[in-house]
Amino acid sequence: DIQMTQSPSSLSASVGDRVTITCRASQSIRSYLNWYQQKPGKAPNLLIYAASSLQSGVPSRFSGSGSGTDFTLTISSLQPEDLATYYCQQSFSTPYTFGQGTKLDIK
Amino acid sequence: QVQLVESGGGVVQPGRSLRLSCAASGFTFSSHGMHWVRQAPGKGLEWVAIIWFDGSYKDYADSVKGRFTISRDNSKNTLYLQMNSLRAEDTAVYYCARESLGGYDCVDYWGQGTLVTVSS
Numbered sequence: 001d002i003q004m005t006q007s008p009s010s011l012s013a014s015v016g017d018r019v020t021i022t023c024r025a026s027q028s029i030r031s032y033l034n035w036y037q038q039k040p041g042k043a044p045n046l047l048i049y050a051a052s053s054l055q056s057g058v059p060s061r062f063s064g065s066g067s068g069t070d071f072t073l074t075i076s077s078l079q080p081e082d083l084a085t086y087y088c089q090q091s092f093s094t095p096y097t098f099g100q101g102t103k104l105d106i107k
Numbered sequence: 108q109v110q111l112v113e114s115g116g117g118v119v120q121p122g123r124s125l126r127l128s129c130a131a132s133g134f135t136f137s138s139h140g141m142h143w144v145r146q147a148p149g150k151g152l153e154w155v156a157i158i159w160f161d162g163s164y165k166d167y168a169d170s171v172k173g174r175f176t177i178s179r180d181n182s183k184n185t186l187y188l189q190m191n192s193l194r195a196e197d198t199a200v201y202y203c204a205r206e207s208l209g210g211y212d213c214v215d216y217w218g219q220g221t222l223v224t225v226s227s
Contacts, residue, residue, distance in 0.1 A: 001169065038152075043217035044152065044214075046207075046215050050209070053211075087151065087152050096142075097154060098153065099151075100151050101151040
């Protein structure tokens with residue numbers, strides 16, 4: 001099975017900050033990498049698919065990059081509503097494993 | 108609009124069975140692969156199972172393989188998860204999720220989840 005490792009596990013940032021979350025796969029997954037946002041008490045929401053494609057309706061301050069084994073989710077200017085936990089997921093081969101999550105707090 | 112509504116959760120004793128359902132509407136159910144994803148209390152997301160649009164392919168997480176069965180009825184627009192030999196570690200919110208048609212197998216819509224508690 002492919003293991004997904006996110007870092008950091010948690011972070012705290014201020015409104016307007018640039019925030020970066022990384023995700024590493026245990027083997028190459030080409031561009032089969034998705035990012036989800038989960039707000040407290042809610043179902044997850046797709047932000048980025050295919051490593052860098054922005055899902056319809058998602059604010060343009062969210063972006064993704066990477067291929068192979070190393071990937072990044074960037075929030076260009078943090079907003080209060082971005083308080084959430086962020087997960088990467090590989091969809092290269094089943095089981096479609098998730099990273100352990102990155103909890104983002106607003107200072 | 109796309110809607111996924113799970114049902115069938117509840118409290119069940121270890122070793123017993125439970126069947127979850129997910130009623131889909133607002134899209135052509137028979138065209139999409141479907142997934143189950145779960146989340147134990149206070150924990151992260153765990154992918155559980157996938158079924159192709161026509162039911163011809165299914166796969167499972169190692170943690171549930173041999174105990175859980177995913178199925179679908181395209182005439183009823185409904186997804187199922189049969190859970191047998193339940194264990195305490197199966198306690199979680201179970202989400203039904205739709206796979207996008209974009210070719211990268213991401214999940215683009217999620218249900219609200221149904222809570223399964225395995226406890227004596």
